[in-house]
Amino acid sequence: MGWLRGLGLLVAVTCVVWVAVLWHWQGTHRDMSVEDILIYLGALPLTLFALLLAARWAWQGVEKRLTAPEPAANPAETPAAAPTLARPPKAMRVLGAYVTTPAGDTVGAMLDAAEKNDACADLSDTLYDAEGLPVMVSCVPELSTDALTQELEALNTDKSEHPEPSAALLRALSLLEAPLQQAAEALGAWHEAQAPVSQAAPRLHVRVLAAWPQFWNAAELQVAQTWLQSRLHKWGSNVGLPPSLWLMQPSAAALPLWSQVERLADALRHERLGDALLVLATHSDVCEQRIQALDDVGQLFNARRPKGLIPGEAACAMVLDEALLSQPAAGAEDTPWLYAAALQQRDKSVDAPGRIGAKWSTAVLEQAMLSRTEAPSASCVVNDADHHSPRGAEMFAAMHEKFPDLDAAQDQRMLGPLLGHVGAVAPLLVLASAAELARQSTKPCMALSVSDPLWRLAALAEPSPQAVTASTPSESPNAA
Numbered sequence: 001m002g003w004l005r006g007l008g009l010l011v012a013v014t015c016v017v018w019v020a021v022l023w024h025w026q027g028t029h030r031d032m033s034v035e036d037i038l039i040y041l042g043a044l045p046l047t048l049f050a051l052l053l054a055a056r057w058a059w060q061g062v063e064k065r066l067t068a069p070e071p072a073a074n075p076a077e078t079p080a081a082a083p084t085l086a087r088p089p090k091a092m093r094v095l096g097a098y099v100t101t102p103a104g105d106t107v108g109a110m111l112d113a114a115e116k117n118d119a120c121a122d123l124s125d126t127l128y129d130a131e132g133l134p135v136m137v138s139c140v141p142e143l144s145t146d147a148l149t150q151e152l153e154a155l156n157t158d159k160s161e162h163p164e165p166s167a168a169l170l171r172a173l174s175l176l177e178a179p180l181q182q183a184a185e186a187l188g189a190w191h192e193a194q195a196p197v198s199q200a201a202p203r204l205h206v207r208v209l210a211a212w213p214q215f216w217n218a219a220e221l222q223v224a225q226t227w228l229q230s231r232l233h234k235w236g237s238n239v240g241l242p243p244s245l246w247l248m249q250p251s252a253a254a255l256p257l258w259s260q261v262e263r264l265a266d267a268l269r270h271e272r273l274g275d276a277l278l279v280l281a282t283h284s285d286v287c288e289q290r291i292q293a294l295d296d297v298g299q300l301f302n303a304r305r306p307k308g309l310i311p312g313e314a315a316c317a318m319v320l321d322e323a324l325l326s327q328p329a330a331g332a333e334d335t336p337w338l339y340a341a342a343l344q345q346r347d348k349s350v351d352a353p354g355r356i357g358a359k360w361s362t363a364v365l366e367q368a369m370l371s372r373t374e375a376p377s378a379s380c381v382v383n384d385a386d387h388h389s390p391r392g393a394e395m396f397a398a399m400h401e402k403f404p405d406l407d408a409a410q411d412q413r414m415l416g417p418l419l420g421h422v423g424a425v426a427p428l429l430v431l432a433s434a435a436e437l438a439r440q441s442t443k444p445c446m447a448l449s450v451s452d453p454l455w456r457l458a459a460l461a462e463p464s465p466q467a468v469t470a471s472t473p474s475e476s477p478n479a480a
Helices: 002-028 034-067 107-115 146-155 167-193 195-200 218-238 257-271 288-296 359-369 390-402 425-441 465-471
Strands: 091-100 122-128 134-137 206-211 246-248 276-284 313-322 337-339 342-345 381-383 412-414 445-449 455-462
Touching: 002 034, 091 107, 091 167, 091 425, 107 412, 107 425, 122 288, 146 167, 167 218, 167 276, 167 288, 167 313, 206 218, 206 257, 218 246, 257 276, 257 313, 257 342, 257 425, 276 425, 313 425, 337 425, 342 359, 359 390, 359 445, 359 455, 381 390, 381 425, 390 412, 390 445, 425 445, 425 455
Parallel strands: 206 246, 206 276, 381 412, 381 445
Antiparallel strands: 091 313, 091 337, 122 134, 276 313, 337 455, 342 455, 445 455
Protein backbone atom coordinates (compact mmCIF):
# COMPACT_ATOMS: atom_id res chain seq x y z
CA MET A 1 0.00 0.00 0.00
CA GLY A 2 3.03 2.25 0.32
CA TRP A 3 3.44 2.72 -3.46
CA LEU A 4 -0.23 3.73 -3.77
CA ARG A 5 0.27 6.49 -1.16
CA GLY A 6 3.38 7.64 -3.07
CA LEU A 7 1.53 7.65 -6.40
CA GLY A 8 -1.33 9.62 -4.87
CA LEU A 9 1.14 12.17 -3.47
CA LEU A 10 2.80 12.53 -6.94
CA VAL A 11 -0.55 13.09 -8.61
CA ALA A 12 -1.56 15.66 -5.98
CA VAL A 13 1.71 17.57 -6.29
CA THR A 14 1.52 17.52 -10.12
CA CYS A 15 -2.04 18.83 -10.12
CA VAL A 16 -1.23 21.64 -7.70
CA VAL A 17 1.87 22.71 -9.69
CA TRP A 18 0.10 22.57 -13.04
CA VAL A 19 -2.85 24.61 -11.82
CA ALA A 20 -0.57 27.23 -10.30
CA VAL A 21 1.68 27.48 -13.38
CA LEU A 22 -1.14 27.58 -15.89
CA TRP A 23 -2.96 30.21 -13.79
CA HIS A 24 0.19 32.31 -13.72
CA TRP A 25 0.79 32.00 -17.45
CA GLN A 26 -2.77 32.91 -18.29
CA GLY A 27 -2.65 35.97 -16.07
CA THR A 28 0.60 37.22 -17.62
CA HIS A 29 -0.37 36.27 -21.26
CA ARG A 30 2.94 34.45 -21.63
CA ASP A 31 3.75 32.52 -24.81
CA MET A 32 4.67 28.96 -23.72
CA SER A 33 7.70 27.30 -25.31
CA VAL A 34 8.69 23.63 -25.24
CA GLU A 35 11.40 24.45 -22.72
CA ASP A 36 8.86 26.11 -20.38
CA ILE A 37 6.58 23.08 -20.58
CA LEU A 38 9.41 20.65 -19.75
CA ILE A 39 10.73 22.73 -16.83
CA TYR A 40 7.53 23.94 -15.17
CA LEU A 41 5.11 21.13 -16.01
CA GLY A 42 7.58 18.26 -15.85
CA ALA A 43 10.72 18.91 -13.81
CA LEU A 44 9.13 21.17 -11.16
CA PRO A 45 6.47 18.66 -9.96
CA LEU A 46 9.05 15.84 -9.84
CA THR A 47 11.49 18.02 -7.83
CA LEU A 48 8.84 19.00 -5.30
CA PHE A 49 7.74 15.36 -5.02
CA ALA A 50 11.33 14.26 -4.30
CA LEU A 51 11.78 16.96 -1.64
CA LEU A 52 8.56 15.91 0.10
CA LEU A 53 9.66 12.26 0.13
CA ALA A 54 13.06 13.19 1.57
CA ALA A 55 11.45 15.31 4.31
CA ARG A 56 9.08 12.50 5.18
CA TRP A 57 11.88 9.93 5.48
CA ALA A 58 13.92 12.30 7.65
CA TRP A 59 11.00 12.90 10.03
CA GLN A 60 10.33 9.17 10.34
CA GLY A 61 13.96 8.58 11.32
CA VAL A 62 13.86 11.25 14.03
CA GLU A 63 10.56 9.93 15.35
CA LYS A 64 11.95 6.41 15.65
CA ARG A 65 14.93 7.63 17.66
CA LEU A 66 12.73 9.67 20.01
CA THR A 67 10.32 6.83 20.70
CA ALA A 68 12.80 3.97 20.73
CA PRO A 69 12.89 2.22 24.15
CA GLU A 70 16.11 2.35 26.08
CA PRO A 71 18.10 -0.85 26.07
CA ALA A 72 17.52 -3.02 29.08
CA ALA A 73 20.27 -2.67 31.63
CA ASN A 74 22.21 -5.62 32.89
CA PRO A 75 20.48 -6.81 36.07
CA ALA A 76 23.84 -7.51 37.61
CA GLU A 77 24.92 -3.89 37.09
CA THR A 78 21.66 -2.33 38.34
CA PRO A 79 21.75 -1.52 42.06
CA ALA A 80 18.82 -2.69 44.10
CA ALA A 81 16.39 0.09 44.96
CA ALA A 82 16.63 1.12 48.57
CA PRO A 83 13.43 0.55 50.51
CA THR A 84 11.57 3.78 51.27
CA LEU A 85 11.17 4.20 55.00
CA ALA A 86 8.54 6.55 56.38
CA ARG A 87 10.24 9.31 58.36
CA PRO A 88 8.81 9.49 61.88
CA PRO A 89 6.90 12.72 62.39
CA LYS A 90 8.22 15.41 64.69
CA ALA A 91 5.59 15.20 67.38
CA MET A 92 5.46 16.04 71.06
CA ARG A 93 2.99 14.53 73.44
CA VAL A 94 1.06 16.98 75.62
CA LEU A 95 1.13 15.30 79.02
CA GLY A 96 -0.67 18.19 80.64
CA ALA A 97 -1.58 21.85 80.25
CA TYR A 98 -2.43 23.87 83.34
CA VAL A 99 -3.64 27.45 83.26
CA THR A 100 -4.86 30.42 85.25
CA THR A 101 -6.94 32.76 83.10
CA PRO A 102 -9.82 35.22 83.50
CA ALA A 103 -12.06 32.59 81.87
CA GLY A 104 -11.20 29.83 84.33
CA ASP A 105 -8.44 27.71 85.78
CA THR A 106 -8.69 24.83 83.28
CA VAL A 107 -8.24 24.62 79.52
CA GLY A 108 -11.68 23.07 79.24
CA ALA A 109 -13.33 26.04 80.96
CA MET A 110 -11.50 28.41 78.64
CA LEU A 111 -12.71 26.47 75.58
CA ASP A 112 -16.28 26.49 76.86
CA ALA A 113 -16.16 30.25 77.28
CA ALA A 114 -14.69 30.68 73.80
CA GLU A 115 -17.41 28.49 72.29
CA LYS A 116 -20.03 30.75 73.86
CA ASN A 117 -18.20 33.86 72.55
CA ASP A 118 -17.84 35.21 76.07
CA ALA A 119 -15.68 38.26 76.78
CA CYS A 120 -13.96 38.68 80.15
CA ALA A 121 -12.81 42.28 79.71
CA ASP A 122 -14.64 44.87 81.78
CA LEU A 123 -14.12 48.37 83.16
CA SER A 124 -11.90 48.33 86.23
CA ASP A 125 -13.03 49.84 89.54
CA THR A 126 -9.49 50.72 90.63
CA LEU A 127 -7.41 51.37 87.49
CA TYR A 128 -7.63 54.62 85.49
CA ASP A 129 -5.85 56.12 82.52
CA ALA A 130 -4.15 59.52 82.30
CA GLU A 131 -7.52 61.25 81.77
CA GLY A 132 -9.00 59.70 84.90
CA LEU A 133 -11.29 57.31 83.03
CA PRO A 134 -11.64 53.65 84.08
CA VAL A 135 -9.61 51.22 82.02
CA MET A 136 -10.93 48.14 80.28
CA VAL A 137 -9.04 45.12 81.69
CA SER A 138 -9.30 41.33 81.60
CA CYS A 139 -8.21 40.12 85.02
CA VAL A 140 -8.40 37.02 87.20
CA PRO A 141 -10.96 37.74 89.94
CA GLU A 142 -9.95 37.49 93.60
CA LEU A 143 -6.26 36.92 92.91
CA SER A 144 -4.36 37.23 96.19
CA THR A 145 -0.68 38.16 96.33
CA ASP A 146 -0.32 38.48 100.13
CA ALA A 147 1.35 35.11 100.72
CA LEU A 148 3.80 35.60 97.88
CA THR A 149 4.64 39.11 99.07
CA GLN A 150 5.55 37.82 102.54
CA GLU A 151 7.59 34.99 101.09
CA LEU A 152 9.60 37.26 98.81
CA GLU A 153 10.17 39.75 101.63
CA ALA A 154 11.58 36.93 103.77
CA LEU A 155 13.92 35.89 100.98
CA ASN A 156 14.96 39.45 100.15
CA THR A 157 17.37 40.33 102.94
CA ASP A 158 19.29 42.92 100.93
CA LYS A 159 16.77 45.65 100.13
CA SER A 160 19.30 47.78 98.27
CA GLU A 161 20.26 45.02 95.80
CA HIS A 162 16.73 43.69 95.32
CA PRO A 163 14.12 46.43 95.68
CA GLU A 164 10.52 45.77 96.56
CA PRO A 165 8.86 43.64 93.85
CA SER A 166 6.38 45.36 91.59
CA ALA A 167 2.67 44.61 91.50
CA ALA A 168 3.04 43.18 87.99
CA LEU A 169 5.66 40.70 89.22
CA LEU A 170 3.61 39.67 92.24
CA ARG A 171 0.48 39.07 90.17
CA ALA A 172 2.35 37.20 87.45
CA LEU A 173 4.04 34.80 89.88
CA SER A 174 0.80 34.30 91.80
CA LEU A 175 -0.93 33.38 88.55
CA LEU A 176 1.75 30.77 87.82
CA GLU A 177 1.70 29.12 91.25
CA ALA A 178 -1.25 26.75 90.76
CA PRO A 179 -0.33 25.65 87.19
CA LEU A 180 3.25 25.02 88.30
CA GLN A 181 2.17 22.82 91.19
CA GLN A 182 -0.15 20.82 88.92
CA ALA A 183 2.64 20.42 86.36
CA ALA A 184 4.99 19.08 89.05
CA GLU A 185 2.39 16.45 89.99
CA ALA A 186 2.02 15.42 86.33
CA LEU A 187 5.79 15.14 86.02
CA GLY A 188 5.84 12.87 89.06
CA ALA A 189 3.57 10.42 87.23
CA TRP A 190 5.68 10.78 84.09
CA HIS A 191 8.92 10.06 85.98
CA GLU A 192 7.41 6.95 87.52
CA ALA A 193 6.41 5.66 84.08
CA GLN A 194 9.97 6.23 82.80
CA ALA A 195 11.59 4.11 85.53
CA PRO A 196 12.74 1.32 83.14
CA VAL A 197 13.99 3.93 80.70
CA SER A 198 15.80 5.86 83.43
CA GLN A 199 17.85 2.82 84.40
CA ALA A 200 19.10 2.49 80.81
CA ALA A 201 19.51 6.25 80.34
CA PRO A 202 20.69 7.92 83.57
CA ARG A 203 20.70 11.37 81.91
CA LEU A 204 16.90 11.60 81.96
CA HIS A 205 15.85 15.13 83.02
CA VAL A 206 13.04 17.65 82.98
CA ARG A 207 14.13 20.66 80.97
CA VAL A 208 12.47 23.91 82.01
CA LEU A 209 11.85 26.75 79.56
CA ALA A 210 10.26 29.90 80.99
CA ALA A 211 9.13 33.08 79.25
CA TRP A 212 8.90 36.11 81.50
CA PRO A 213 7.40 39.48 80.48
CA GLN A 214 9.78 41.57 78.40
CA PHE A 215 9.22 44.69 80.49
CA TRP A 216 10.69 43.10 83.65
CA ASN A 217 14.09 44.41 84.67
CA ALA A 218 17.13 42.30 85.57
CA ALA A 219 16.33 42.29 89.31
CA GLU A 220 12.78 41.07 88.70
CA LEU A 221 14.01 38.36 86.37
CA GLN A 222 16.43 37.15 89.03
CA VAL A 223 13.68 37.10 91.65
CA ALA A 224 11.42 35.11 89.30
CA GLN A 225 14.17 32.56 88.50
CA THR A 226 14.96 32.07 92.19
CA TRP A 227 11.29 31.67 93.05
CA LEU A 228 10.80 29.19 90.21
CA GLN A 229 13.70 26.99 91.26
CA SER A 230 12.58 26.92 94.87
CA ARG A 231 9.03 26.01 93.85
CA LEU A 232 10.20 23.21 91.54
CA HIS A 233 12.42 21.70 94.23
CA LYS A 234 9.67 21.95 96.84
CA TRP A 235 6.80 20.54 94.80
CA GLY A 236 9.05 18.08 92.98
CA SER A 237 10.23 16.54 96.23
CA ASN A 238 6.58 16.03 97.23
CA VAL A 239 6.12 13.67 94.24
CA GLY A 240 9.51 11.99 94.33
CA LEU A 241 11.42 14.17 91.87
CA PRO A 242 15.01 14.82 92.96
CA PRO A 243 16.44 18.36 92.60
CA SER A 244 19.00 17.09 90.10
CA LEU A 245 16.18 16.20 87.71
CA TRP A 246 15.47 19.85 86.83
CA LEU A 247 17.53 21.55 84.14
CA MET A 248 16.88 25.27 83.65
CA GLN A 249 17.31 26.11 79.98
CA PRO A 250 18.53 29.56 78.92
CA SER A 251 15.91 31.69 77.19
CA ALA A 252 16.54 33.96 74.21
CA ALA A 253 14.39 37.07 74.41
CA ALA A 254 14.73 37.76 70.68
CA LEU A 255 13.01 34.47 69.70
CA PRO A 256 9.46 33.34 70.43
CA LEU A 257 9.19 30.81 73.24
CA TRP A 258 7.85 28.03 71.03
CA SER A 259 10.71 28.44 68.59
CA GLN A 260 13.08 27.66 71.45
CA VAL A 261 10.92 24.69 72.43
CA GLU A 262 11.13 23.29 68.89
CA ARG A 263 14.92 23.70 68.80
CA LEU A 264 15.31 21.95 72.13
CA ALA A 265 13.00 19.12 71.03
CA ASP A 266 15.01 18.65 67.83
CA ALA A 267 18.21 18.41 69.87
CA LEU A 268 16.66 15.79 72.15
CA ARG A 269 15.52 13.75 69.15
CA HIS A 270 18.99 13.91 67.67
CA GLU A 271 20.53 12.65 70.91
CA ARG A 272 17.74 10.08 71.40
CA LEU A 273 16.93 11.50 74.83
CA GLY A 274 13.49 10.99 76.32
CA ASP A 275 13.60 14.08 78.55
CA ALA A 276 10.40 15.89 79.40
CA LEU A 277 9.86 19.59 78.75
CA LEU A 278 8.22 21.98 81.19
CA VAL A 279 7.23 25.12 79.28
CA LEU A 280 6.10 28.09 81.38
CA ALA A 281 4.84 31.59 80.70
CA THR A 282 3.10 34.20 82.81
CA HIS A 283 2.06 37.80 82.27
CA SER A 284 0.10 40.53 83.98
CA ASP A 285 -0.65 44.09 82.89
CA VAL A 286 -3.29 44.63 85.58
CA CYS A 287 -1.56 47.23 87.74
CA GLU A 288 -1.10 50.98 87.79
CA GLN A 289 2.49 50.92 86.50
CA ARG A 290 1.64 48.84 83.46
CA ILE A 291 -1.48 50.85 82.66
CA GLN A 292 0.57 54.04 82.72
CA ALA A 293 3.34 52.49 80.61
CA LEU A 294 0.90 51.33 77.93
CA ASP A 295 -0.82 54.71 77.96
CA ASP A 296 2.47 56.58 77.62
CA VAL A 297 3.47 54.67 74.46
CA GLY A 298 0.02 55.02 72.91
CA GLN A 299 -0.92 51.33 73.08
CA LEU A 300 -3.65 51.34 75.73
CA PHE A 301 -7.19 50.56 74.55
CA ASN A 302 -9.60 53.45 75.07
CA ALA A 303 -12.07 55.58 73.13
CA ARG A 304 -9.26 57.39 71.29
CA ARG A 305 -7.43 54.14 70.48
CA PRO A 306 -10.09 51.54 69.68
CA LYS A 307 -7.44 49.19 68.23
CA GLY A 308 -5.16 49.37 71.27
CA LEU A 309 -4.22 46.63 73.73
CA ILE A 310 -6.58 45.56 76.50
CA PRO A 311 -4.47 44.82 79.61
CA GLY A 312 -4.81 41.18 80.60
CA GLU A 313 -3.20 38.51 82.70
CA ALA A 314 -2.77 34.74 82.48
CA ALA A 315 -0.32 31.93 83.16
CA CYS A 316 0.26 28.55 81.55
CA ALA A 317 2.42 25.51 82.26
CA MET A 318 2.69 22.75 79.64
CA VAL A 319 4.30 19.36 80.19
CA LEU A 320 5.60 17.77 76.99
CA ASP A 321 7.70 14.81 75.96
CA GLU A 322 8.85 13.22 72.73
CA ALA A 323 6.02 11.04 71.45
CA LEU A 324 8.30 8.31 70.08
CA LEU A 325 11.02 8.24 72.77
CA SER A 326 9.17 7.91 76.06
CA GLN A 327 6.39 5.96 77.71
CA PRO A 328 3.05 7.51 78.69
CA ALA A 329 2.03 7.39 82.33
CA ALA A 330 -0.64 4.96 83.43
CA GLY A 331 -4.05 6.21 82.32
CA ALA A 332 -2.55 8.87 80.06
CA GLU A 333 -2.50 6.92 76.81
CA ASP A 334 -5.00 9.34 75.22
CA THR A 335 -2.73 12.37 75.54
CA PRO A 336 -2.89 14.49 72.37
CA TRP A 337 0.04 15.10 70.02
CA LEU A 338 1.42 18.42 68.80
CA TYR A 339 3.29 18.31 65.50
CA ALA A 340 6.12 20.57 64.41
CA ALA A 341 5.01 24.19 64.43
CA ALA A 342 5.48 26.71 61.64
CA LEU A 343 6.71 30.20 62.54
CA GLN A 344 7.15 33.21 60.30
CA GLN A 345 7.71 36.90 60.89
CA ARG A 346 5.57 39.54 59.24
CA ASP A 347 7.16 42.24 57.11
CA LYS A 348 5.58 44.90 59.34
CA SER A 349 3.67 45.07 62.59
CA VAL A 350 0.01 44.15 62.49
CA ASP A 351 -0.65 47.38 64.42
CA ALA A 352 1.08 49.53 61.79
CA PRO A 353 -1.16 51.87 59.76
CA GLY A 354 -2.25 50.72 56.34
CA ARG A 355 -3.80 47.60 54.89
CA ILE A 356 -2.99 44.39 56.77
CA GLY A 357 -2.83 41.19 54.73
CA ALA A 358 -3.15 37.59 55.83
CA LYS A 359 -0.44 35.99 53.69
CA TRP A 360 1.82 35.27 56.67
CA SER A 361 -0.90 33.52 58.65
CA THR A 362 -1.91 31.64 55.52
CA ALA A 363 1.70 30.58 54.99
CA VAL A 364 2.16 29.17 58.50
CA LEU A 365 -1.15 27.30 58.25
CA GLU A 366 0.02 25.68 55.03
CA GLN A 367 3.41 24.77 56.52
CA ALA A 368 1.78 23.33 59.63
CA MET A 369 -0.35 21.01 57.50
CA LEU A 370 2.84 19.76 55.83
CA SER A 371 4.17 18.56 59.19
CA ARG A 372 2.20 15.37 58.58
CA THR A 373 2.87 13.03 55.66
CA GLU A 374 -0.86 12.58 55.16
CA ALA A 375 -2.21 15.67 56.84
CA PRO A 376 -5.92 15.35 57.68
CA SER A 377 -8.21 18.32 57.42
CA ALA A 378 -8.52 20.30 60.64
CA SER A 379 -11.95 20.29 62.24
CA CYS A 380 -11.47 23.56 64.15
CA VAL A 381 -9.08 26.52 64.34
CA VAL A 382 -8.14 27.69 67.84
CA ASN A 383 -6.66 31.20 67.81
CA ASP A 384 -5.86 34.20 69.98
CA ALA A 385 -7.33 36.88 67.71
CA ASP A 386 -9.73 39.52 68.97
CA HIS A 387 -12.61 41.53 67.55
CA HIS A 388 -11.33 45.09 67.93
CA SER A 389 -7.92 44.91 66.20
CA PRO A 390 -6.76 43.81 62.71
CA ARG A 391 -5.84 40.41 64.15
CA GLY A 392 -9.41 39.22 63.84
CA ALA A 393 -9.67 40.10 60.16
CA GLU A 394 -6.28 38.49 59.52
CA MET A 395 -7.32 35.27 61.23
CA PHE A 396 -10.66 35.00 59.41
CA ALA A 397 -9.02 35.67 56.03
CA ALA A 398 -6.38 33.00 56.59
CA MET A 399 -8.98 30.53 57.83
CA HIS A 400 -11.17 31.09 54.79
CA GLU A 401 -8.16 30.71 52.48
CA LYS A 402 -6.86 27.43 53.91
CA PHE A 403 -10.05 25.87 55.33
CA PRO A 404 -12.93 27.00 53.11
CA ASP A 405 -15.10 24.12 54.28
CA LEU A 406 -15.07 25.26 57.91
CA ASP A 407 -17.74 27.53 59.32
CA ALA A 408 -16.12 30.76 60.52
CA ALA A 409 -18.67 31.04 63.33
CA GLN A 410 -18.87 27.44 64.54
CA ASP A 411 -15.49 25.90 63.69
CA GLN A 412 -13.15 28.31 65.46
CA ARG A 413 -12.40 29.23 69.07
CA MET A 414 -11.26 32.83 69.60
CA LEU A 415 -9.38 33.31 72.88
CA GLY A 416 -8.46 36.98 72.47
CA PRO A 417 -11.69 38.41 73.94
CA LEU A 418 -11.16 36.21 77.01
CA LEU A 419 -7.55 37.09 77.72
CA GLY A 420 -6.70 40.60 76.61
CA HIS A 421 -3.00 41.23 76.04
CA VAL A 422 -0.99 38.48 77.78
CA GLY A 423 2.31 38.53 75.87
CA ALA A 424 4.10 35.20 75.50
CA VAL A 425 1.33 33.33 77.33
CA ALA A 426 -1.09 33.64 74.41
CA PRO A 427 0.64 31.17 72.01
CA LEU A 428 0.93 28.61 74.83
CA LEU A 429 -2.77 28.92 75.61
CA VAL A 430 -3.65 28.49 71.93
CA LEU A 431 -1.50 25.35 71.63
CA ALA A 432 -2.84 23.92 74.88
CA SER A 433 -6.45 24.61 73.83
CA ALA A 434 -5.98 23.03 70.40
CA ALA A 435 -4.48 19.92 72.00
CA GLU A 436 -7.32 19.67 74.52
CA LEU A 437 -9.96 20.15 71.83
CA ALA A 438 -8.32 17.43 69.73
CA ARG A 439 -8.42 15.11 72.74
CA GLN A 440 -12.08 15.85 73.46
CA SER A 441 -13.30 15.56 69.86
CA THR A 442 -10.80 12.90 68.69
CA LYS A 443 -10.36 15.06 65.58
CA PRO A 444 -7.40 17.14 64.37
CA CYS A 445 -7.40 20.81 65.38
CA MET A 446 -5.26 23.69 64.15
CA ALA A 447 -3.66 26.21 66.49
CA LEU A 448 -3.03 29.70 65.07
CA SER A 449 -1.43 32.48 67.09
CA VAL A 450 -1.68 36.05 65.75
CA SER A 451 -1.44 38.02 69.01
CA ASP A 452 2.21 39.03 68.55
CA PRO A 453 2.71 42.16 66.43
CA LEU A 454 5.15 40.34 64.11
CA TRP A 455 5.38 36.59 64.72
CA ARG A 456 2.84 34.12 63.37
CA LEU A 457 2.64 30.54 64.65
CA ALA A 458 0.58 27.53 63.58
CA ALA A 459 0.69 23.90 64.70
CA LEU A 460 -1.47 20.85 64.11
CA ALA A 461 -2.84 19.01 67.16
CA GLU A 462 -4.17 15.48 66.87
CA PRO A 463 -5.58 12.96 69.29
CA SER A 464 -3.25 10.13 70.16
CA PRO A 465 -3.38 7.08 67.86
CA GLN A 466 -4.78 5.05 70.76
CA ALA A 467 -7.65 7.50 71.23
CA VAL A 468 -8.46 7.48 67.50
CA THR A 469 -8.48 3.68 67.46
CA ALA A 470 -10.72 3.52 70.51
CA SER A 471 -13.18 6.04 69.07
CA THR A 472 -13.48 4.24 65.71
CA PRO A 473 -16.48 1.90 65.82
CA SER A 474 -15.59 -1.64 64.83
CA GLU A 475 -17.74 -3.41 62.31
CA SER A 476 -19.66 -6.41 63.51
CA PRO A 477 -18.60 -9.64 61.78
CA ASN A 478 -22.26 -10.61 61.48
CA ALA A 479 -23.26 -7.38 59.78
CA ALA A 480 -24.94 -7.86 56.46
